[in-house]
Amino acid sequence: MTSSVRDGCEPIRVITVDDDPLALELHRAHLARAGGFEVVAQCSGARAAVVALTRSTNRADLALLDVTMPDGTGLDVLRHVRARGVRTDVIAVSGVRDVDVVREMVALGAVQYLIKPYTYPLFKARIEAFREYHRRSLAAGRTATQHDVDRMFASLRTAQTTPLPKGLATHTLEQVSSALRACGTCTAHEISRRLGISREVSRRYLEYLAEIRRAERRARYGARGRPQTEYLWNAEIERH
Known part of the structure; x- marks a missing residue:
């Protein structure tokens, strides 16, 4: 050990x-x-x-x-x-x-x-x-x-709360999490349209969810064969 x-x-x-x-x-x-x-x-x-x-x-x-x-x-x-x-x-x-x-x-x-x-x-x-x-x-x-x-x-009782990374807000994170949980799998563009936020902001929150294992990244290939990154809500982690 x-x-x-x-x-x-x-x-x-x-x-x-x-x-x-x-x-x-x-x-x-x-x-x-x-x-x-x-x-x-x-x-x-x-x-x-x-x-x-x-x-x-x-x-x-x-x-x-x-x-x-x-x-x-x-x-x-x-x-x-x-x-x-x-x-x-x-x-x-x-x-x-x-x-x-x-x-x-x-x-x-x-x-x-x-x-x-x-x-x-x-x-x-x-x-x-x-x-x-x-x-x-x-x-x-x-x-x-x-x-x-x-x-x-x-x-x-010390250090009981840890702030989110700079530039991220708890309320928006909860909104993005709820939207991704509802749709199961979405791209940053799809989340941005659902919530009325920019694609870049949507991507930042989705990337954070992926970093903490709340979401998983996947490649989605469109009709022209150009890949996009989609995010899959990790429901399994909530069972543990």
Whole structure:
């Protein structure tokens, strides 16, 4: 497993759990880019996650945990491991937006809930907040003062929002996303006509959706054989 040590400290040991192999590799790449994290296990299902989290040799500090998997849910995983006394911190990473699910994940000890698809800056903000929380919890020792507790909780509340890239607006992004979701597959020109915006603006938002895996690019060939770029709404990612 690849490890990285930052500022002379031991790396934070992480177990990643997701049934999508691409998501697992994305987690690994993002953790390596952030520095100071070591992936000690990768699990593609709920049962494997329970085994990895309860195995003492892993000694994981953090789990990046998906919510929906073919053989169980992230909630199932947390219930099992908490019942066995495992206190590994958890950041839920999922496309599930159900408020009851979010509340239960938090009740079971999830310190963050990251909704897919996400950008690297957003991931980094969450992981850096956890790094500070982890550092402060270690520094507090076995008995914490009120000041220690306040600082630990404050660290998890930092950087909770990450702005869109310069020039993009949340309202327009939601409009473009809704239009693409409705038509399934569209070109920038077709989206621009639907929304009454310029083709260039439409393309910028569609390219951003492709970058965060909300959409996929395809080549569309017209009657004259000249290719255009069309964008396909990625409905699959919303199921994870």
